[in-house]
Amino acid sequence: MKGFMLMFMGIGHLYEAFAGVHILQYMYGCSRDDETEQTERFGQLGYNGENFLEYDMKTLTWKSRKQQAHFMQDEWNSDISRLDFWKNYFSQTCIDCLKKQVDKGKSTLMKTVPPSVSLLQKTPFSPVTCHATGFYPRGVTVFWQKDGQDPHEDVENGETLPNDDGTFQKSTHLTVTPEEWKNNKYQCVVQVTGIKEVFIKVLTESEIQTNWEDPAPNIILIIGGVVALLLVVVGVVVGVVIWKKKSKKGFVPASTSDTDSDNSGKGVQKT
Template sequence: MKSLILLILGIGNLHTVYAVTHSLKYFYTGVSGDINFPEFTVVGMVDDVQFMYFDSNTQTAVPKVEWMKREGPKYWKSETHLGINRHQVFKNNIQVLKDRFNQSMSTGVHVFQWQYGCEWDDETGVSGVFDQYGYDGEDFISLDQKTLIWIASKQQAVITKTKWEYERTENEILKQYVTNGCIVWVKKYVDYGKSSLMRTVPPSVSLLQKTPSSPVTCHATGFYPSRVMVTWKKDGQEHHEDVEMGEILPNDDGTFQTSVRLNVKPEERKNNKYQCVVQVAGINEDFIKDLTEDTTSIGPIIGVVVAGFLVIIAVVIGVVIWKKKSKKGFAQTNTSDTDFDNSERAAQKI
């Protein structure tokens, strides 16, 4: 799963280029087939921190952070009602897709996903949104932010594109959400959780290696926010050859972790000085670990992730889960007030 969880790469000092960008993202997942976990889940995230959760087993939307309890019973009743209704929409959509892809008789697992949300820079005021769907691990249809035209990634999605662009009422609701609704809510949620979301926590950095000839892993964990840059240096210069970047994953305590592997030959390691440098946005300090001869580990690094969307992805063995960078194609939006009752937008029948 790669989501909308971003590893910042490139040259330069993260401390000097860091801008305060806040995000609101929703991840819907519907699964059909022989499964032993909920067939429908909704996960809401603010600044990559899970703030709400709903699944088809519990039939109840719940806050996942203390500061979201500021929303009263009416809000959570509305979220629960939305979750129940959208579960049915997703069940119908999966059946329609199975028919379109000639999978009606299939007994395997099929996955339909919807990702949408927005970002807002509280320094520049620039904001943007994304809205995209995937089926069985591949892009299905997505919204072009500038034209508000749906882009079909599969031939089977052309029917959906034609249908959605004909529904003028739904298009007007979508336009209102894109231009007004989402940004208003991300501001509201960030204000709720600002004491937590605006904090900084330094990382714990370790260098791990199974044998002298195996790759060296630089593992940073326990940091917040998730905006981080991890680089290897060779004799004081940034080193990008034979370097494998890992994903940023959430820990169960609300912090994050990531790993970067360096493939280095023993003779290169002996004749040169290697360092792992970790920079976390908002912290004016570099966290550096020198690669020494006694760098070893006792086993593989295992990431602990929050309950919800990421756990579900790990459980669906053998299914390629669709992932798409949410930031691409962002369009600037207006941030005027909105009449939306909550930060979620309507689910559509395909």
């Protein structure tokens, strides 16, 4: 990261019996460029949203920006202890504090995490989404290119959103037909602040992640299952019918006619 800034802001309320509530705002701080070691300082006082007083770094005094602030300018500049405080603050205190804060939080302030880039699509005719996630810091550029050029139509950019782990995510959606992207080179480009590497995902069929499945195999499986079930049902019905027919015959009773009695006695010799 090239430079750092330390800034303080505050808001106070001024109450006047005849005019209600007024707002007093103050903002002061400093910045430092790590490469050039150039520093800048600023101090401002606002009243009801307008710049009222401003600290002059050359004269080391406060200057009014509104006629109504002349009395405050004279009062602040006549206070030697106040002027000494701001002189020391802008010349030394603010920069020292900025350096300490940068050294203390350097691992966080200068941390970079590369993104994970995926191409997502619900159906073959839905927009193709380029989803970048898990990157840090927040600054990111995600865009589509067609044959090396940035398409300005049929592209919808999402917002940069935070993840639960402190990283960020962002998506951009491209509306394009399969014939169009198969005949042209479409690619998603991701650039993250602080990372020199550019992350590119070329739109190809193998790169697309989707939950969509071809319904034809499922239909064939369903039809096959229904046919098999019908065969089982028919088999069961035929078996039941055959069983009922057999059960109606039952046991054949023994014959009790005279003829049968006579026949049964044949071959037996009487004595």
